[in-house]
Each structure stands twice: as structure tokens, then as C-alpha cells.
Amino acid sequence: MVILKTDREIDEMRAAGRVVARALAAVREAADVGVSPLDLDRVAREVLRAAGATSPFLGYRPRFAPVPFPAALCLSVNDAIVHGIPGEAPLRDGDLVSADFGALLGGWAGDAAVSFTVGRARPADLRLIETSEAALAAGIAAAVPGNRIGDIAHAIGTTCRAAGYGVPDGFGGHGIGRAMHEDPGVPNEGPPGRGTKLRPGMVLAIEPMVIAGGTDDYTCDGDGWTLRTVDGSRAAHAEHTVAITSDGPRILTAL
Template identity: 85%
Template sequence: MVKLKTDRDIEDMRAPGRVVGRALAAMREAADVGVSLLELDAVGREVLREAGATSPFLGYRPHFAPVPFPGVVCASVNDAIVHGVPDAYRLGDGDLVSVDFGAQLGGWAGDAAVSFTVGRGRPADLRLIETAEAALAAGIAAAVPGNRIGDIAHAVGTVCREAGYGIPDGFGGHGIGRSMHEDPGVPNEGPAGRGMRLRAGMVLAIEPMVIAGGTDDYTCDADGWTLRTVDGSRAAHAEHTVAITADGPRILTTP
């Protein structure tokens, strides 16, 4: 069931959204050669603590997961697409990092992700990241009343495919509100003009994921969480929580 939010609800959702935006900015600032993924997770925990917020990631265990997620950030490096578990791995020069972060505050959730390079980024990686961000922008632009879910999916998928990249099969965005995951699902590819009609008051997490090698396939690490490209090529991820309003899409996860 899709739960429409009031104008006041959407304004209240800015609180966890700001926390998410601050945490992503802080982790991006902290990420440097030699910094571990556990240290990035610690940065996220500190932002949550200072804001009086909690993590919807920590302890989260969907049906496919063998164990609850152990961190507050999904930190995916190089060929890891999404759901990377923060561990003792230390970032190297040229690594491509995707960080996905959520916060719960005042009974509402926020969720966003950003990708960046550490040290001297490869031109191919920068193009990959730029494409993920362009796909996100296209999806957000399509998130207006009267459009359909398929219009968002088509906008995202078109940008990714025209760049020659793969899209992980079966993964996409989602509704968000009192819970991190709500209806409806938001695919990253599909035909325009199809699916649920978009209405003011819907809030969606739109999150393109792109695979440099062009394949849509992935594998899962032994941790049961980290998804990787099958060909070893690199991946990027971009995401915002977006409210659909009569005045146009409103991004809720900026600092």
C-alpha cells in the first residue's frame, strides 16, 4: 500500500534527510588513501549520535540476508555494486567508493547514496559516476504528479543504456516514509507510461546503479550482502529521497 504524505509530513522528513546529507558529506570528506571502511562507518555513527538519530541499516535483516547488517553505512568499493559491508579494508589510490546511508529521526526515514573516487580517479570511473548522477537527475525530473513509475524507470534506464553501461537486474528504488522500504518499487529501467500513477504526497528513494562492463549480472559475496559485478568491472550508485509535490520534485536528502 502506498502511503501519501501531507505537506507537514514531507517537511518533517527533511530532518532525517539532512542527517543523511551531512553524513554522506562527512564520509566523503574523510575518505582518503589509507582510511578503512570501518572508519567511514564510525564517521556515520558519529553524525547519527550528534543528531539524536538512529540507523535503519544497522541490524536490518531482509529475507535474503543470512545475518543482520552490521554497519550504519553500505560501503561498496570498485567492483562492489551495493550493500558492501564496512570492514578493515583500507582505501587505495584510485579506488571508486559508493556509500549508501540512512537515518531515522522523528519517526521518519531518509536514504541516499553517493559515489566518488579516492586520490587520483580514473577518467573511466569519473564518467561512470557522472552517468549515475545524470540518471538520478533524469529520474528526479520525471517524478511529477501525473507521470507514472515507468516514466522514472525509463528516464533512469535511458541515461544508463545510452552510456553503454549495465543495470543490475532486479534492483532499484523504493517508497520511503515511516519505514525505509515502502511501496511502490521504483525500477531502474522500463517502458514509459506504464505502472502506478504518481501523485503529490508520494515519497520515493530513486537510486540508479550502473555497471561499467555493460552486463546486468552480479554475484554475492560470502557475507550474504555485498553484490559484485561478474566481470570485475567497476560500479557506481547514486540516490536521493524525493518527495513528489504539486510544485515539482523536492529532494529531501541534501545537507
């Protein structure tokens, strides 16, 4: 069931979104060669603590997961697409990092992701990241009343495919509100003009993921969480929580 939010409730969700934005900015600022993903998880947790917010990721256990997620930050490096568990191995020069983070504040959730490099960036990685951001921008531009979920999916998928990249099969965004995952699902590819009609008050987490190798296949690590590209190519991920309003899309997780 799609739950519509009032203007006041969207304002309250914006407060949670600001916490997410600050945490991702702090993680990006702290990320460097020699810093561990676990160090970055601690940075993100401190932002939560200072804001009086909690994590919707920590302890989260959907049906597919063998164990609850053990961190507040998903940190996926190089060939990891999403759901990477922060570990102790330090980041290396040229690593591509995707950070996905959520916050719960005042009973509302926010969710966003950003990809970046540490040390000397590969031009191919920068292009991959730029495409994920362009796909996100295209998806957000399509998030207007009267359009349908398929229009968002088509905008994202068209951008990714035009660049020659793969799109992980079966993964995409979602509705968000009191819970981190609500209806409707938001695919990252599909035909336009189909699916749930967009109405003011809907709030969506729009999150394109792109695979440099051009394939859509992935595999899951033994930890039951981390998804990796089958061919070992690198991946990028971009996400914002976006409200559908009569004045156009409103990004709730921007700084």
C-alpha cells in the first residue's frame, strides 16, 4: 500500500534527510588511503548520535539475509555493488567507494548513497560515478505528478545503457516513510508509462546502480549481504530520498 505524506510530514522527513546528508558528507571527507571502512562506519554513527537519530540499517534483517546487518553504514568497494559490510582492511589508492546510509529521526526515515574515489582516481571510475549521478538526476526529473513509476525506471535505465553500463537485475529503489522500505518498488529499468501513478505526497528512494562491465549479473559474498559484479568490474551507486510534490520533486537528502 502506498502511503501519502502531508506537507508537514514531508518537512519532518527532511530533518531525517539532513542527518543522512551530513553523515555521507562526513564519511566522504574522512575517506582516504589507509582509512578502514570500519573507521568510516564510526564516523557515520557519530553523526547519528549527535543528531539524536538512530540507524535503520543496524540490525536490519530481511528474509534473504542469514544474519542482521552489523553496521550503520553500507560501504561497498570496487566490484562490490551494494550492501558491503564495513571491515578492517584499509582503503587503497584508487579505490572506488559507494557509501549507502540511512537515519531514523522523529519516527521518519531518510536514505541516500554516494560513490567517490580515494587517492588517484581512474578516469573510467569517474565516468562510472558521473553516469550513476546522471541516472539519478534523470530519475528525479521524471518524479512528477501524473507520471508513473515506469517513467522513473525508463529514465534511469536509458541513461545507464546509453553509457554502455550494466544495471543489476532486480535491484532498485523503494517507497520510504515511517519505515525504510515501503511501497512502491522503483525499478532501475523498464518501459515508460507503466506502474503506479505518481501523486503528491509520495516519497521515494531513487537509487540507480551501474556496473562498468556492461553485464547485469551479480553474485553474493559468503556474508550473505555484499553483492559483487560477476566479471570483477567496478560498480557505482547514487541515491536520494525524493518527495513528489505539486511543485516538482523535492530532494530530502540534499545538504
